[in-house]
Amino acid sequence: xxxxxxxxxxxxxxxxxxxxxxxxxxxxxxxxxxxxxxxxxxxxxxxxxxxxxxxxxxxxxxxxxxxxxxxxxxxxxxxxxxxxxxxxxxxxxxxxxxxxxxxxxxxxxxxxxxxxxxxxxxxxxxxxxxxxxxxxxxxxxxxxxxxxxxxxxxxxxxxxxxxxxxxxxxxxxxxxxxxxxxxxxxxxxxxxxxxxxxxxxxxxxxxxxxxxxxxxxxxxxxxxxxxxxxxxxxxxxxxxxxxxxxxxxxxxxxxxxxxxxxxxxxxxxxxxxxxxxxxxxxxxxxxxxxxxx
Numbered sequence: 001x002x003x004x005x006x007x008x009x010x011x012x013x014x015x016x017x018x019x020x021x022x023x024x025x026x027x028x029x030x031x032x033x034x035x036x037x038x039x040x041x042x043x044x045x046x047x048x049x050x051x052x053x054x055x056x057x058x059x060x061x062x063x064x065x066x067x068x069x070x071x072x073x074x075x076x077x078x079x080x081x082x083x084x085x086x087x088x089x090x091x092x093x094x095x096x097x098x099x100x101x102x103x104x105x106x107x108x109x110x111x112x113x114x115x116x117x118x119x120x121x122x123x124x125x126x127x128x129x130x131x132x133x134x135x136x137x138x139x140x141x142x143x144x145x146x147x148x149x150x151x152x153x154x155x156x157x158x159x160x161x162x163x164x165x166x167x168x169x170x171x172x173x174x175x176x177x178x179x180x181x182x183x184x185x186x187x188x189x190x191x192x193x194x195x196x197x198x199x200x201x202x203x204x205x206x207x208x209x210x211x212x213x214x215x216x217x218x219x220x221x222x223x224x225x226x227x228x229x230x231x232x233x234x235x236x237x238x239x240x241x242x243x244x245x246x247x248x249x250x251x252x253x254x255x256x257x258x259x260x261x262x263x264x265x266x267x268x269x270x271x272x273x274x275x276x277x278x279x280x281x282x283x284x285x286x287x288x289x290x291x292x293x
Contacts, residue, residue, distance in 0.1 A: 013040030013076035017267070019047065020246045024054050025275035026134070027238070028063060029246040031254050032267040035221055042068040042075030043219050043267040046083045048091055054280045060098065062090045062105070063132045065269050067147050067219040069193065070117075070125030078113050078127040082194055085112035086131055098135040099204055102142040106131055106194070106202050110144075113195025126193035130161065130217045132271065136278040139215055141205040144194045148223050150216040151207055152235040157216075157228040160205050164192035212239045214249070214272040221264035222257050230256065238272045246272070 013034065020029035028049060034041040049061040066082040068075030089108035090101065106129060117125045128145025141149045146163040194200055207215075214235045234252040237244055250268040257266045273279075 013042055013265075014044045014080055015041060017041075017043075017045055018247075019045075021047075021049055021051060022246060022274075023049060023051060023061070025273065025277060025279050026061065026271055027246040027274055028061075028269070028271040029250045030063075030065075030267070030269040031247070031250040032265065033254050033258060035258060035262045035264060035266050037261070037263050038265055040076055041265045042079055043221070043265040044068070044076070044079035044083045045217075045267050045269055046087055047269075048087050057280050058095050059090065059101065060133050060135060060280060061271075062087060062102075063215075063217060063269055063271055064129065065147055065217040065219060065267055066127045066129045066194070067145065067221075067265070067267070068125065068127040069190070070122065074117070074122045074125035075127070077116060077122060078125040078195055081113050081116050082109045082127045082129050085109040086129065090133075098133050098140050099206075102131055102133055102140055102204065103202055106142050106144065107200065110194050110200040111198075114198060117195055124196070126190075126196040128190070128219070129194050132215055132217060134209065134271075134273075134279040137209055139207045139209050139213075141207065141215075142202050143205075144192055144200055144202055145190055147217070147219045149205070150218075150228070150231060152214045152216055152232050153210065153212075155232050155236060157232040157235070159228070160207055160215075161203065164203075165190050209273050211273055211276045214238055214270050216249075216253075217269040217271075218253070219265065219267045221262045221266035222253060222268050224264070225257050225260045225262050226253060235270060235272075238270065246270070 017032035045065045066079035068079030086105045086109040089105040128147040130143040149160045253268045
């Protein structure tokens with residue numbers, strides 16, 4: 001199931017996006033909103049999440065968030081092309097070990113965005129991307145840019161990705177504190193983006209997962225105005241009893257960002273692990289017998 005544009009939404013770009021589902025071992029939800037500042041939604045999000053029994057899967061689920069950039073309508077095109085190309089490559093590609101599958105899907109998206117940027121009016125467009133899949137008892141996160149993935153476990157929220165931005169580099173070099181980075185005027189200047197060159201460097205993160213863990217993926221319109229403590233508090237509701245709908249966390253997070261006047265489009269996607277059993281993945285049985293690649 002992919003995020004779909006709300007035909008009734010009175011906004012431009014990729015519109016308002018809402019989607020969710022409950023699988024055998026996962027539940028997920030996404031919401032994307034134009035926000036109060038921009039006229040057009042340049043974020044896009046989607047998922048490949050088959051609802052058939054997972055012992056019949058030939059590949060695992062994939063969840064993707066992108067934040068486009070570029071003049072005129074280029075940003076909205078870049079993010080949509082990136083997400084749709086990533087999901088298409090994941091669905092149609094030959095089953096492979098999950099790390100290779102994630103990298104190959106993002107590389108295919110990079111090529112698609114780069115090719116689209118050759119069209120008139122789209123020169124220089126690009127996008128961030130975060131793509132998450134699950135393999136056994138691991139989450140695998142591929143990313144480019146400054147959209148983020150977090151792990152929420154218990155009452156703690158931990159950032160899993162590193163921003164590919166000027167300010168992110170300065171924080172890693174200890175030239176800025178995280179508090180200074182939050183107010184720095186160059187915090188939105190990316191050092192790496194999808195579709196701006198023929199080749200792209202993709203960061204891949206592995207994260208062991210447990211039952212009740214949630215992976216939160218979001219764009220800077222959310223993380224710029226919502227704290228990690230607030231993220232954890234919102235996501236905690238997903239494991240409450242009785243079981244709430246999977247949309248409860250993304251609705252809460254996006255609503256908070258909007259009330260605070262988020263300066264950009266706002267997108268959040270949550271995936272919650274609901275089982276202690278391993279989650280099948282592409283070429284999963286071969287992958288786990290061999291060990292990591």
